[in-house]
Amino acid sequence: MSSAPPDVECWHFLPAPSPLAFWARRQAHETAVHRADAESAHGTAPEELAAAVPRDFAADGxxxxxxxxxxxxxxxxxxxxxxxxxxxxxxxxxxxxxVRLSPEPPVAERGGTRDADCEVTGPVAQLYLALWNRLPFPAVTGDTALADLWREKSAIVLS
Structure with missing residues (x-):
């Protein structure tokens, strides 16, 4: 991607400042998640998997x-x-x-002080890998059925 011009025009499927920014971000996260898969298959402990993910990167993910x-x-x-x-x-x-859940697609926002039915907490890198179903949630309070729902239904469909 370093050789692509900043104003490159190409298909992308999520909002982004530019197609180049979209693909750089998408491929970075794709690589990080699959690196965790490969290291997990090789026997790397979950704590070590999360330790390899920088906090700012995990929050962006x-x-x-x-x-x-x-x-x-x-x-x-x-x-x-x-x-x-x-x-x-x-x-x-x-x-x-x-994340507000309903019969419609989820609506998420950064922050929020409204009461939650379920809260998952932990270090951001562990949350990042847990939300991608690579690690268990570090801690769950409230209605654990919502955490279970996430595990069961959150697979990403690209097409």
């Missing part, structure tokens, strides 16, 4: 997943009754996401 991927109509993370899932990093300032 949670942003991409919650604010972009699951905002699309293709997201299967839905509930019949409106519910609120909160994701809170314990090691990064302002790394809190509130």
């Amino acid at each position: 949670v942003d991409e997943l919650l604010l972009a991927f699951h905002a699309r109509a293709k997201s299967k993370v839905r509930t019949e009754t409106p519910r609120v899932l909160r994701v809170r990093a314990t090691d990064t300032d302002d790394a809190v996401w509130t």
